[in-house]
Amino acid sequence: MSTRRIKSLVAIALLAAMLLSGCDSLPGRPTQADLPLRPSDVTDFAALYGQNCAGCHGADGKFAAALAMNNPVYLAIVDDASMRRVIADGVMGTAMPPFAQSAGGSLTDRQIDILIAGMRKTWAGAPDAGAGAPSYSSSTPGDSDRGTQVYAAKCQSCHGPEGKGGSAAGSVVDPFYLSLVSNQYLRTIVIAGRPELGQPDWKNDVAGQPLTPDQVSDVVAWLASKRPPVSGAGSIAQSH
Missing domain, CATH: 1.10.760.10 (Cytochrome c-like domain)
Structure with missing residues (x-):
């Protein structure tokens, strides 16, 4: 192959490379960073x-x-x-x-x-935010009869004598509400409260009288006993 032919082929290859690289820099062409992430890549x-x-x-x-x-x-x-x-x-x-x-x-x-x-x-807040709190879950079921007493002593001042609402807070026995929440959710609310809504946690409901682990389980059992029977909802009590 002649030197002239070799030079021509090299020139053609260089021109092709320049044209191809130019396509990647055309005005308006999105870069890799501009492409949206796939949902699984977020x-x-x-x-x-x-x-x-x-x-x-x-x-x-x-x-x-x-x-x-x-x-x-x-x-x-x-x-x-x-x-x-x-x-x-x-x-x-x-x-x-x-x-x-x-x-x-x-x-x-x-x-x-x-x-x-x-x-x-x-x-997360302070490292000791949950110091002394009852455990998140419990394998021991509470007693709804004892829970009646716990509710009367710790909860009815806000939620009313029967849990149907009082001057300071709403109903905790509304059948629609209880049908949508698990026993674990109720336990979590009793322990952690909803401070942003004025609902105290386990240790601040009655000053100097924090709820014991047994009292938490018992009042949750009392609340669960107010849940209306609904077909297919038997698993709610076991849900987390």
Whole structure:
């Protein structure tokens, strides 16, 4: 092959390379950074929380229909495994859906880990927030008869003698409410409270008289006894 022919081929190759590289820099062509992330590739806590949790738990983790995620007592008593189970699998019979891809949701295992770590980092509060609190869950069922006494002593001043609402707080025996929440949810609210709504936690309901673990279980049993029987809702009592 002649030297002239070789030079011509090299020139053609260089021209082709220049043309191809020029296509990548055409005006208006998006760069890789401009392309939207696939939902499974989102790793920013704020974005994941805003897209998946804020609708029920509040934009700042509070002032919403469901349990406040920025409650430091809740974050102190709940372990990562329990949080993961609720996020991944949802709570049967309640408004909490499953979010894990393995359960029909849209989140990867890594994204669920990011949510748990992000909530703890953002809202955990003081390290001793849950010091002395009853455990998050209990394998020992409470006694609804004893719970009647606990309710009368600790709760009725706000929620009324029968739990149907008082001057300071609403009903805790509304059948629609009880049909939508699990016993674990009730236990969590009794222990952690809803401070953003004026609901005290287990140690601040009656000054100097924190609820004991047995009292928490008993008042939850009393509340659960007010839940109307609904076909297919038997699993709610066992849900987390």
